[in-house]
Amino acid sequence: MTPRKKVFTSSQRIVVKVGSRLLVDDQGVPSAQRIEELVEALYKLRQKGKEIILVSSGAIASGMSLLGMEQRPKHLPELQVCAAAGQSRLMSYYEQACVKRGFHCAQLLLLADDVRDRHRHLNLSNCLNTMLRKGVMPIINENDSLSVKEIRFGENDELAALVGIMSKSDLTVLMTSINGLHTLDSSGQPDKRISIVNDMNDDIRSLAGDTDGNQLSTGGMHTKLNAATILNQVGESLWIIDGQDFSALDRLAHGDDIGTLFPASLDKMSSLKRWLGFFPETQGSLGVDLGAEKALCYRGKSLLPGGLISVCGTFEKGDIVDILNPQGDIIARGQSNYSNLDLNIIKGHQSSDIDELLGGSANYAEAIHRDNLVILKEET
Numbered sequence: 001m002t003p004r005k006k007v008f009t010s011s012q013r014i015v016v017k018v019g020s021r022l023l024v025d026d027q028g029v030p031s032a033q034r035i036e037e038l039v040e041a042l043y044k045l046r047q048k049g050k051e052i053i054l055v056s057s058g059a060i061a062s063g064m065s066l067l068g069m070e071q072r073p074k075h076l077p078e079l080q081v082c083a084a085a086g087q088s089r090l091m092s093y094y095e096q097a098c099v100k101r102g103f104h105c106a107q108l109l110l111l112a113d114d115v116r117d118r119h120r121h122l123n124l125s126n127c128l129n130t131m132l133r134k135g136v137m138p139i140i141n142e143n144d145s146l147s148v149k150e151i152r153f154g155e156n157d158e159l160a161a162l163v164g165i166m167s168k169s170d171l172t173v174l175m176t177s178i179n180g181l182h183t184l185d186s187s188g189q190p191d192k193r194i195s196i197v198n199d200m201n202d203d204i205r206s207l208a209g210d211t212d213g214n215q216l217s218t219g220g221m222h223t224k225l226n227a228a229t230i231l232n233q234v235g236e237s238l239w240i241i242d243g244q245d246f247s248a249l250d251r252l253a254h255g256d257d258i259g260t261l262f263p264a265s266l267d268k269m270s271s272l273k274r275w276l277g278f279f280p281e282t283q284g285s286l287g288v289d290l291g292a293e294k295a296l297c298y299r300g301k302s303l304l305p306g307g308l309i310s311v312c313g314t315f316e317k318g319d320i321v322d323i324l325n326p327q328g329d330i331i332a333r334g335q336s337n338y339s340n341l342d343l344n345i346i347k348g349h350q351s352s353d354i355d356e357l358l359g360g361s362a363n364y365a366e367a368i369h370r371d372n373l374v375i376l377k378e379e380t
């Protein structure tokens with residue numbers, strides 16, 4: 001079996017993300033016909049037994065044409081109005097197309113806080129699982145009408161990756177207006193298609209350019225490669241394909257050599273580690289020495305106070321902190337066993353000495369136990 005066929009066959013839960021441009025006609029008007037074609041392609045995947053979660057862009061693009069705006073508005077309130085008007089038009093087309101094929105879809109509009117806050121995250125994840133169990137197809141978009149800078153995802157490629165991580169999907173498919181990641185020619189334009197990326201590295205990252213200037217799109221290849229990076233970290237695959245013809249999803253199901261596949265190579269990460277690594281806001285950071293970096297990243301050890309060099313931020317026992325290597329790169333994230341005040345006292349000391357240093361209140365030998373630690377550093 002080819003790697004592509006294997007990825008599709010072994011994927012039970014699939015997130016499909018569709019970019020704005022794919023949902024409008026040549027005049028930029030939201031197109032019922034396009035949505036029909038998309039839903040038909042998704043229906044076929046469902047008939048193959050796949051659970052499909054759709055992340056659909058297009059609210060702002062649709063709203064612009066509904067409200068007669070030729071240029072994408074620059075001001076937030078106008079963008080919010082476009083999103084609100086456009087989103088309901090999109091959903092009406094989606095619902096019609098789904099019902100025609102004997103199933104329902106359901107809208108989830110998310111703010112970044114909905115996935116960062118532990119309780120909201122769990123509620124959302126339960127809701128998604130229940131929708132899938134009931135055969136309802138979730139259709140997710142950012143809640144653009146309410147989102148402001150601090151609570152924005154900003155980009156649906158990354159939103160799709162976070163949905164993939166949260167829902168423990170197997171594969172995320174990004175449908176866009178180009179057939180995958182390309183090398184760049186001397187003028188920086190996409191040249192040859194790269195069929196498969198087994199190793200995300202700086203050379204691959206340097207290929208990612210912005211969007212081609214189309215005012216309906218945002219993000220370009222950068223956000224797609226960011227999505228691939230984080231999905232591969234949790235043991236999931238990402239596939240970028242050209243969605244100008246939605247039947248590309250049939251070809252993907254056959255394992256055809258289309259687009260660019262970033263196959264999973266790691267075991268699937270546990271739910272707790274997914275949560276720790278990709279969602280909560282961190283309250284501080286711990287700088288560690290080279291020995292601790294190696295112990296954490298390559299030997300699966302806990303972080304001991306002896307490897308700690310610095311402590312930043314104000315936090316309590318149980319809060320989430322980033323772990324930085326001597327170069328200042330984030331290599332891991334975890335739940336601290338001690339407050340910043342205590343860590344400042346015990347940093348650089350042997351675990352056997354810390355009880356005395358803390359006046360008899362040291363309940364843990366580790367600053368962060370390996371069960372509560374997720375490694376974010378890529379293999380070098």
Ligand SMILES: Nc1ncnc2c1ncn2[C@@H]1O[C@H](COP(=O)(O)OP(=O)(O)O)[C@@H](O)[C@H]1O
Nearest residue numbers: 019176181182207209211212217218219220221
């Ligand atoms: N190395 C690259 N390979 C392919 N496309 C690239 C590359 N760098 C930048 N791009 C641009 O990224 C665009 C796709 O991203 P974008 O327009 O944001 O789509 P979407 O709206 O589907 O998210 C392509 O049209 C292409 O112009």
Ligand SMILES: N[C@@H](CCC(=O)OP(=O)(O)O)C(=O)O
Nearest residue numbers: 019020057058059060156218
């Ligand atoms: N949430 C926005 C889409 C943001 C976005 O990432 O757009 P795109 O680059 O077309 O996938 C909307 O629905 O208009």
